[in-house]
Amino acid sequence: MLKxxxxxxxxxxxxxxxxxxxxxxxxxxxxxxxxxxxxRAYGYLEDKIREYVLGKISRGKVDVFLYIENYTxxxxxxxxxxALCMNYFDLLRQMRDQCGIKQEITVSDLARFSDIFITKQxxxxxxQVWQRILSCLxxxxxxxxxxxxxxGERMRRDLLEKAENIRKLTEQIEILAPKVVxxxxxxxxxxxxxxxxxxxxDEGRIxxxxxxxxxxxxxxEELVRLKSHFVELGEILSQDEPVGRKLDFLVQELNRETNxxxxxxxDKEITKLVVEMKSEIEKLREQIxxxx
Numbered sequence: 001m002l003k004x005x006x007x008x009x010x011x012x013x014x015x016x017x018x019x020x021x022x023x024x025x026x027x028x029x030x031x032x033x034x035x036x037x038x039x040r041a042y043g044y045l046e047d048k049i050r051e052y053v054l055g056k057i058s059r060g061k062v063d064v065f066l067y068i069e070n071y072t073x074x075x076x077x078x079x080x081x082x083a084l085c086m087n088y089f090d091l092l093r094q095m096r097d098q099c100g101i102k103q104e105i106t107v108s109d110l111a112r113f114s115d116i117f118i119t120k121q122x123x124x125x126x127x128q129v130w131q132r133i134l135s136c137l138x139x140x141x142x143x144x145x146x147x148x149x150x151x152g153e154r155m156r157r158d159l160l161e162k163a164e165n166i167r168k169l170t171e172q173i174e175i176l177a178p179k180v181v182x183x184x185x186x187x188x189x190x191x192x193x194x195x196x197x198x199x200x201x202d203e204g205r206i207x208x209x210x211x212x213x214x215x216x217x218x219x220x221e222e223l224v225r226l227k228s229h230f231v232e233l234g235e236i237l238s239q240d241e242p243v244g245r246k247l248d249f250l251v252q253e254l255n256r257e258t259n260x261x262x263x264x265x266x267d268k269e270i271t272k273l274v275v276e277m278k279s280e281i282e283k284l285r286e287q288i289x290x291x292x
Contacts, residue, residue, distance in 0.1 A: 002149075005290050007026050007148035010140055018070045021067040022064065022067075024144040028289055028290045032060060033061045034064065037064070038065075039066070042068065059292050078117055084115065085116040088116065158287060170226050177220070229253055233250055
């Protein structure tokens with residue numbers, strides 16, 4: 001199935017403990033590039049998430065956003081900086097003695113110094129955390145890939161339609177091609193008659209000149225190759241694998257054959273059709289840039 005490199009997927013999970021949101025979005029890119037944004041405390045998950053995403057795509061610039069909001073403080077512990085606390089206590093006692101104050105120093109007095117308390121993030125089981133994130137990443141990726149497939153199907157139909165337009169133009173050129181040589185023979189005879197008057201033109205010489213032109217403007221090989229490219233295009237679009245690079249190469253070949261026809265054909269009508277073909281091929285090329 002044809003897949004677009006443009007896609008978006010999202011999954012959100014909320015329970016009594018935390019809220020997890022994963023957003024995945026992508027645009028076209030020549031290669032595969034995965035950027036991940038997540039809370040600093042979960043930085044150790046970055047490589048796992050990247051490896052998972054790269055296992056699902058072959059091309060595209062993908063951005064993964066992981067948002068985690070904890071509703072409880074079970075993952076945090078408050079510790080006392082004993083050395084700093086004793087330092088404050090000694091200073092308070094020194095101030096009390098110097099000022100002649102008899103009041104005792106209490107815990108409340110020390111608690112006013114908030115820097116004696118240290119909030120420490122408790123170590124979570126990394127494997128359990130990864131499994132929890134993976135349970136959210138998988139449905140987000142499914143949503144993301146489903147959109148890529150839907151976009152890819154629309155693009156497939158559009159590509160076939162454009163290819164059919166090019167094929168019809170090719171058929172018109174095929175009909176006109178023999179007429180180029182015939183018209184040249186008529187013009188050559190008329191020109192020779194105009195120049196020689198009553199003298200009989202050398203028919204053998206005329207046929208030789210016509211033969212030289214026919215060989216020079218012959219586009220049968222290019223037309224045959226174009227037809228084979230249309231068949232190959234249909235086959236590629238039916239493949240169940242990433243085909244963006246194949247299609248890109250095929251469009252280059254279509255463009256090359258069309259350019260050759262344009263340079264060979266010495267005919268106004270064919271030139272006009274070639275211009276239309278090049279316009280349709282360019283539309284194909286632009287569309288293919290978004291295919292995985």
